Amino acid sequence: MVDSLEDTIEEERLELMVSPTGGDPTLRIAHFLKPSVTSIDGPISNLPLDAHSFEDTIAKPNIWASKVAFNGWRNPQKQWKHWVHHMHSLHQSTWKEAGIHEAVMNSTFEIPRNDNLIFAFAEKWCCETRTFVFPWGEATITLEDMMVLGGYSVLGDSVSSSLKNGELEQIHEKLIQAHLQVTRSRARKADQSTWIAKFVDSGSEIEHEAFLALWLSRFVVPASSAKIVAKVVFPIAVRLSRGIKVALAPAVLARIYRDLSLLKDITVKMKTLNGNEDDDNDVRVTSLAPLQLVQTWIWERFPTLRPNPHLIENDAPRMARWDKRKKVNSENVRQAINSASEHFLWRPYAMAANGYLPCKLYKEEAEWMPVGSGLDEEVSSLARCVRVSELVGLDCTEQYLPHRVAMQFGFDQDLPGHVPRGEQTRKIAWENYTRPIGDTVLYIPSRLFEADVTKRYLDWWKRSIFGGHNVTKTAREQRSSSESLKKTVLHISNEKKADNDLLVPPGFRPKCNMVEVSFDDDDEDKQTLAKLVRKIPTESEKSLSRENGKPSLDPQVQSPSSSSTADNGTVGKDKCHVKPVDNSIRRKLAMEDSEKEAESGTFVHDSVSISNKAESSSLDACETPGLDLEARIGKLEYAVAFLKAAKFGHRSD
Template identity: 50%
Template sequence: MVEPTGNEIENETVVEEREELMVSPFANGKPCLRTAHFLKPTLSSIHEPIPDLFPLSPSSLHDSFCPEQWPLKVSFTGWSNPKKAWVFWIDILRPVYQPIWEKAGIFEAIMSSTYSTKRYYNLVIGLAEKWNPGTNTFIFPWGETTISLENVLILGGYSVVGFPVTFSGDSQELREAQDKLVTEHKNIRGDTWRKIFLTEWMDYFIGSGRDIEHEAFLSWWFTRFVFQDSVGFICKSVFPIACLLARGQVVALGPAVLASIYRDLTLLKETIADSTKYKSAEFDDCVSKVTLCSPMKLVQLWAWERFPALQPKPNVIQEFDPRSARWNSVKFVKVENVRMVLDSAGDTFGWRPYAKVVNNRQCLEFYEKEEWVSIDRNLIKELVSFALFLRPSELVGLGPGCIQQYLPHRVTMQFGIDQDVPSHVARSNKSPEIAWNNYLRPINGGKLYIPSRFFGSAVTVRY
């Protein structure tokens, strides 16, 4: 069983370098001819049609921004804050299993599950209004942005490399561990054909010392905090992933989490648009409803990192704390009109918040200095991750049909890269297998460009 790394060599380049007339999008400076760097693919010819941005239709928005008064009911079942018993279970297992969590790339994600994020409903709704399902990006009057693989890695602690979430394992040891979980599931259930509550599962295993307590713990974490498709119940479909992680194998949770967030932002956007046909929320049958199962709190954390006018005072964090610890239990900043704040945020938007030094924490390898890095089989995981941040791909989630397109070449300034007019990217989503092969296709081109964390990216004149 060999973990996929994504750094095999072939013929596709990620970044191209060329001279272009560049201009700052938020200043009145003159165009300047300089060497610039762009994410592929860009518009290659003036005769090539510019991809449609799918502009927002006024009819899809409510006249005034008062989401609490709209005929709209949103259930955030994937927005999970920790219970004391969960933190206690982590404290029991951490002394023994932290090295395995670190090896599997889930230590920060598990520790992040101990943090609480109070939901700012108006902010989430305001962002969803700007969501463009055709490009999986936010379209603001001042520019285009999105929540990216970078965000789910830095804020969520979810690896972007490793086995796909659809991988069930191929060893006898894994099959035996999965069978034990299924057997214990039957023992808890008894003679009835019912679902097992998460509370039952935890009460049965916590501190029990059973030989599969660790796998049971990871199954609970995965169901509660990563992919909650059955509200309040343990999900047997996560047993294979839990058994993989329990053996220190890395699973690419990042693209799967991001796929679920993209899916839910689209569902929320469509439901907001649908709610405009009702005049009030007085009657329950005149209300648009939606249930969101993804960890949507990451969308709010993404916004807090980037919109100063909406940013609470962050916590001071220690060197080895997860980035999300900055926002643990902070009180959100309430503004009168979130829509107006978002529409006017172009001059202050934080394009690269993770490139800044916070509380003297060392920046990651791909934020430090400008350089061209040779791509070979010895490329470190951090730089492989950075290359995956930059490359258009398909994201495979859990559940039927959860395949979403990832288009970072539309939002290159988020990575310290110059922005040109983005070109169309064909889909590779006929099956989860085809989509996964597209995501983990070889990273090539001889060298990978890493921008300095101090670099101020710009846009081409034609953009």
Template identity: 45%
Template sequence: MMNEPIMEVRDDFMLSPAGDSKPTFRTAHFLKPIANSIQEPAFNCNPFSSSSVFDPNQWPLKFHFNGWRHPHTKWLRWVDQLQLRYETIWKKVGIFEAIMSTKCRIKKNHDLLYGIVEKWCSETNTFVFPFGEATITLEDVMVLGGYPVLGDPVFISLEDQDMREVEKKLILARQQLTNRKEGGMARKPLWMDIFIGKGSEIEHEAFLATWLSAFVFPHKVLVKSCLFPIAIHLARGNPIALAPAVLASIYRDLTLFKKTIVDLSKFPAGSYRYPLEITLPSPFYLVQIWVWERFKSLQPQPMLINHGDPLLFRWDKVKALKIDNVKLTLDSASDDFLWRPYVRFADKCGMFYPNDEILVPFKKDLDDQMLSFVICLRVSELVGFDSIEKYLPHRVAMQFGIDQDVPSCVPRFNDTKEIAWKNYCRPIFDKHLYFPSRFFEADVTSRYSRWWKQLVSGPNDFVKKIVQQKRSASSRKRRAHVGKANRSGNEVGVPPGFPPNLADSLTFAKFCDDGSKPKTRKVDEFYADVHHENSVHNCLSQCCSGSSEYHGNILPLKRPISADNIEPSIE
């Protein structure tokens, strides 16, 4: 898989994902790897065997969302002050929108979070619905969170003496707070007090360390010294690939959340006397925003935003809809689910969404938008601070406007951070890169349709019951679901096409001086950059400025497209 092309192009019989069309024989593009047969090895987890009987109100369960922040007035003032001086640098390293998005206040909807987490499958890092798989991808983290997919890894070391001197000054400032009698900890408000408006030569680095500690890799109260190297690199205009690390943390927390409620549902309600508290340190608000962007039936009225505002501003202080049954709404959302919500904002979100599909001859001087989109399409390992998670976009190809075939199992490259990072930024072997039209509606192969029917079919008539219940509650017409199919009552039997039961993640030594308890360790900590010839990292460093010769090599494809379902951008 390391040296395979990202895509496969072939003629095949294609169907609408809703199953309401006749097969059409046409040229289609697919994300690899693709299964040779729909009879893939089973894995020991039924995606529909979740906590369907779990009621959070019956359990003393409390989740701490460390990454779900409400902006402090002091922080907002600091952002405004430093934006005047450092906006150019923030844009250069791809974090401007992520920093500005910290001004948003996202109102939490617990019912929605419980409902969507019950659909999570940790074997595939996808949500499994009756109408198909979907997940939070690098594209979502980049568009909604504003985090870059390109750059050096988060475990990068400091390269020269000047950088190390800045780190020493940051560590000294942190130690001075720790030694104070009244506090004894490097709390963020105290940290901001010693830098805001004081004219410190390391104020920018201190600001970025605060941002990283509060919003990106959050600790509840502390500024984390392990994030100082990242802050120092960013302050000097060196891009860091924050998106894969952020997505890894979200995947990890989704798995922890799901495991917690599934394990609790195995015991009688009320058997726990004391509250069970779980801490989720990732920017978990992105999960709720992901649902709002894609499920029209769960989407409240978004805010109008100005041109140039981060897309997250659409949800600032927006109140969630009151939904009687979130699980049922999610299961019956075949007609409501938006596979590509961001193409409506092609002029805002910065991703590469062409009006016409194109083929681009691959070479090292791809611009960063094109290269970012390519990385979003490719199976890889996501290197985080606490774990390495598998990234499987080939299972959700329609989220990128790519046709869907039966996904194959994927081997892991997660023995160490270095190996995983080398997998993430491995060379691209495609001779041409395909970019679908933003108007194109992707389909599924006929064999994928058969495979999915096997997945959701069974004697309990699962999907049919969902459709009937939803229709009885609404007069709105809906298209038929993929299988009109049925959920299997066997919680051990597993559908074909899902990967073997491999290790989901790799836990590392805790190297953050953040005051938390040590965790079980599997590998030693290390800090090393991984560079190799013709890698994605090197592609970025040799990025072109957009010459006319380059754009002349972009080949438009001539195939019919439809703009019927495209909504206008909100200005």
């Protein structure tokens, strides 16, 4: 549960942000999913020790497949497609009302299983965090994937809810009687083939419910025997047949999480046995999850590992792109995974496929949506996708931690906060999943926005993966050390454009002329405000950037508390919350830096120049290598207050 958390989903704050692949940090307003931690000493959800190995588990992945029964990975039967199209002509409006239209149509597609691909990703699965841990970051299958790729609803009744309506109970009883009749046949069980023969094109009053019962039993939440129709799904089928939404997305995702953990256990055991087939007779597992969603998730996000997708019509399910697609050569799949940082698609659904976007939430511009009693279903669905919760399935509950993979939703990433989880019943878990939204507004990122990570997150990640497991201790030791602060001041001006051009890719003009100050100290909180301010362009520098045909460095988002009208009269983008700092304030802060450093009695004189065609100024800064930062806190507080009052002001400004 998340009882200890303030029940809001998002937060925004001014942070030093950097690309997940590294580079120069930028000071800007960033948006995070909660719980996020702003200090290495905070309650971080660290990676477990066994999540750091990126070596192949065993050399014979074909051995794994013989140890796993993929009972949840089902292809359509011979008569199934015919039955689907017949029922579609009669009940498609009901399916859309119940939020299962695309999910039912997905059952007509065939996804050939690639065992090597599935097990390569199972190696990367972390059972504690419910994420894949790669050398370059975390990613996972989320409720968004269940909605867009699987076609399931995140809203509606629980899959374990009982029927309380008299009419619905009568239909349920008729299904029970039909199930009993089938089990009395020669097969002695509710075999799916026998079920189809009994109901397809029968004109029975419960044919639709019988159809949905088979669909649920075979493709959504299969029973332990994948070839039977399970009575446990009858209440769900009855609800769906009346257009009542049922939250199938969390139920399916819970099983996927559970079964990925089972597959991870297999890889660990096989590694222990070193792939010896004579010693692994007891290593067996049955997967009941539709793991074809895992494989198509991989294909959506790893372009180098996928076959060419089909071109589909705008109203076709997203899954149709992968129908009967043949697997690609996957001999070097692990190498491709470990080196995929530059190619991984964080938001594949936000890119228009054939000019079509699957959800109206993938908009060109970022915006704030008010939260109230009449909240749009798609916005409510988004809130469920990005909020920490418990996933309730038919036979399991799993923790859902989207704040660890915020960039998959277009949000920035900070240190992931720890989410405590105590003993809980299915009822308590469902109450956690359906709890009210605590935010008054929800931020919806632009589909074109490329999210970043905080500098401290990037440092934490590198230490977690490559620098030892005791991340917190390492950070504390670094902060308590008396290493002197080292600086590199880059003198950049219009007179030396050749040097400036080295900071951008070939063929591109620089956005603006800036003074970059880099520090060896990993804790950016210890940098003086004057040094951080030097990274923010002035108004004239922004003008020069626009004249060069490049966009401003400042993000343009619509704030809930302020709005602006564009020149064409339409209400659109707001001015950036991080206002540019003019040269007078830069000079004032630089002078304060000089005064503080003068107190040490030793000076190293550097000349810092900022110039462009609109204005130029020279700042003489006195630098002291080895200066104790703690002694400067008092005067720095004044600088912070001065800057906030003079430049950041209120959002309504």
